[in-house]
Amino acid sequence: MPERLLILNPGSTSTKAAVYDGTRPLFSRSIPHSNQDLAPFPTLNDQLDYRVALVRGLLAQERVDLSTLTAVVGRGGILPNIVAGGYQVNDALVDCLLHYPVFEHASNLGGVMALAFARPLGIPAYIYDAVTSDELLPEARITGFKGVTRTSFCHVLNARATAHKYAESRGLAYKDMNLVVAHLGGGISISAHSHGRIIDSVSDDAGPFSPDRSGSTNTLYVVDLCYSGKYTKAEMLKKLRGEGGMSALLGTHDCREIERRIQAGDERAALVYKAQALQIAKGVGTLLGCFTELIDAVILTGGLAYSKMLTNMVIGYLHNLARVVVIPGENEMEALALGGLRLLRGEEPVHTFAPACDLSVIP
Template identity: 25%
Template structure:
């Protein structure tokens, strides 16, 4: 069975074609700058063939046509016919309280995803465009499945997901914590239990998805009991260009002083803050790391803040879990920035965490494994995430049950 996994953004469309017989990636690519004249399409196969073209893709349907043509292209294709695609799996950011698990796409499901656009305007709108474009290009005979970023967090109890604002806003607008990166937290938590040879239900685990967008989750009895992102992916701790949690009065104070509209304030909090805002260098941690090593004081401060906030969240979740058996690092920073992992580990010695410096330095660029010492009371792992594989597995399971 071959499954096409889709992650549609407002101006991009990433894809992977996965052969479920051995879970290998046959091809992957990206449609960038959709809706602009100078769109970029890149396609790579598992045996090293590549296609890279500048092409106009006015909408997601045009982008899907590029994907379809590349998959069956005589030179860079991996399929003889599109009939070989058994199903399509879509990543959806916001499932709200409507979707607690992956589901088969039908008109009612599309309506449900559309109804959640106010909670994730950029993401869910693009996802719906992606689903509709996919149906247009591949036809209705190919089953489509949607997998939600929020679903894994749907096990949180009300004491963790409710905000202490008037209850009527929860009733009227469903304002609550939803959490994101659920597909990643789900993959690494299950993979960690597998590596440990234990049942996930027997572990108290803290998973740290640290990338340009970051979140931490507390997992007990195989279920999420709390997570750092909230109503939107802006909540939690400092990220590449996002603030994370801050005193709400900071928002109203700056808005009044600078005469900023809510839209402009949202742009500032989401796109101009975090490591970019503090360092003045970049939202990319590699650039901030270079600047910090060169002695840039604001870059050094940005790193100190990031490491401090992550350490604080892990400590809070160890308290929420009443203990911790294992901590997992994943995503761009979590998988590759050993210096952050070392500093964070050094701040958790009271929990009994001991990082092995050599193992930590070696565990980068796609490697997975233990980075704590044999006598560390809490095990610490680095596990590269694989959200596409989770989407493909869910899609396969649902389609096979039809």
């Protein structure tokens, strides 16, 4: 059976497109979008036809015969009430992506674009491992703050793709393993994977600080700042995401620059980098307590995992507790393609999106 997949990954400043023949990429390109390019479109949804046309032009340039495609896989959007894995794009899913997402994000166009290509060809369109995929255990949702319930919010796509890759390297299936995956990037999230399910997670605002996010801190300090009169809500949110972490502490979020400073004898940079490693290890340690069975490994992945200085410090904290492996990088296009292949081959179930509530009440 042919297995030729078109992969679509819309982002805020680009649309990435690739064609895979099985596991082999035939090409992968990123189409940039400047502020001027997007200025004519008042809303994100207004960009749909523009982005589809650009991808069609790219496919024509690459001489891709659309009739040879087997399926189209789009980046999963910010959807409510979904689990990890793949969903076939249907009208209900498109309606939710366009009109009732959890919040506006360019990835919401992924499934809609996929259907725009797939429907005329009579082939399936999928989304895979959306960020808001949530499979937390019921007991993991409870907080001590009445009225506040925990939800899962982590780098699902790369975390699960890396877990699959590690399982295959061991000659095992992902569903047969217990793993903790720490995605180390501009934001850091950590997830606990038990037999193919993410049973708990630490989001990028509830765990280690990162290059530009402040991570977890004493909530009393945050309450005091919120009511100090010094900052607006928007400014406080910037302190959490965008202007926190190493950006706030060292004036840069570039770890290569930080490592150069450390090598030049900057003791402050060395202390902050060691603190980040400690917080990553503590975040992993938190999730080690989620399992009733022995875990197989802790995986460090994402762009920051290329830093041997950082990963060696993390391993130094954790090596007596668990096997720690480093699988650096984040290849979203490959992750989407391999996920789509598992759906086509029947190795994973294809979920059907059906709203669990009246979506019109979602703000």
